[in-house]
Amino acid sequence: MSTDYDFIAEQYKRAKLQPWRTHVETFTFLQHIGNLDGKNVLDLACGEGFYSRVLKSRGARDVTGVDLSEKMIALARRQEEETPMGVHYEIGDAKTLRSNKQYDLIVAAYLLNYAANPQELGAMLQTISHFLKPGGRFVTVNSNPHLDFSSAPSYKQYGFETAVSGEWKEQAPIKWRFHLEETVIEIENYYLSAATHENACRAAGLHSIRWHRPTLSEAGVFEYGAEYWSPLLSQPPLICLECSK
Ligand SMILES: C[S@@+](CC[C@H](N)C(=O)[O-])C[C@H]1O[C@@H](n2cnc3c(N)ncnc32)[C@H](O)[C@@H]1O
Structure with a gap:
């Protein structure tokens, strides 16, 4: 199963309102994105445009948002x-994706885990490297490949849970279940190790990987x-990755 965002575009937008998104995800991601003044930015897997608008x-x-899901892009355009x-x-x-455009900064929130x-x-x-100007940066927030999701704690108090069925190994599917006020949505993505990510960055000509x-x-x-955040921060299911061209 790969998650089809066309069916959950509206609900996913509501999942962005959970407090951990604001106080941990967005807070951390923006810190590493840094100064945006005058930058030409590509937001890959922009969804309904949450980070495109923030940036x-x-x-x-200039900000361009790109996403695979027609419904997500329709929702983003409607808000625009x-x-x-x-x-x-x-x-x-x-x-x-290819074109002759070049960007100072490329961001992606939860793309690589697809x-x-x-x-x-x-x-x-390779796409990210293709679109980055020399000296440009790529910053992403993603599922954390340093975490063994098969033995991760419960994150239910934050409004979501993760689960792995079967062996914890490269390419293992990870299920994320978001508990929203009136519904539950499930998203599936995949585990690839930190080393696999770093090798792919280097092979694409990206360096200074952090x-x-x-x-x-x-x-x-x-x-x-502070105590409330302890499970999320001690075994974080999300992480940022930054590299340069
Ligand atoms: C978890 S959502 C994140 C959306 C947005 N970045 C955010 O943080 O609100 C993941 C998004 O990745 C998109 N996506 C998955 N695979 C993709 C691909 N190969 N190219 C572009 N978008 C993709 C999905 O359509 C979905 O909108």
């Missing part, structure tokens, strides 16, 4: 029509207390 509002000069920000959205596959094998991961990183564990905003500590 434009934080000073990026309702509140114009100047973000451009296109349907495309990050494994095969690579079902090292070849697909390699294809995604992994960044998630961190917590002060507001998150203030609102929920």
Whole structure:
């Protein structure tokens, strides 16, 4: 099974409102994305445009969002029509997308974990390298390949759970179940090791590869207390990866 976002576009948008997204995911991702002033940014696997809008509002000069799902892009375009920000959205596959455009920065929130094998991961990183200007950076937030999801703690208190059926090995499917107010959505992606990611980056001509564990905003500590975040931060299911061309 590969997750078809055409069926869950609206619900996935609501899953972005869970507090761990704000206080851990977005907080950490933006820290590593850094200064956006004047930058030309490509948001790969942009979904309904959550990060595309955030990056434009934080000073990026131009933002293009690309996603495989027609419904996700329709939802992103609808929001752009309702509140114009100047973000451009296109349907495309990050494994095969090509054009002569070049970007200072490429971001991707939960793209690489849709690579079902090292070849697909390699294809995604070749695309990223193709679109990056020399000296440009790629920053992603992704499922954490340093975590053995088969023995991960419960994350139910944050509104989601993860599960692995079968042996924990390269290409093992990981199920994410998001508990939303009125429904539950399930998403499946794949485990590929940190070494497989690093090899694919190098093979695509990307260097200065760094992994960044998630961190917590002060507001998150203030609102929920430090203890609440302990399972998420001690065995984080998400991580950032950064590299340069
Ligand atoms: C978990 S959602 C994340 C969406 C968005 N980045 C966010 O954080 O809100 C993953 C997205 O990856 C997209 N996706 C999966 N494989 C893709 C591919 N090969 N090329 C482009 N988008 C892809 C899906 O359609 C989906 O919208």
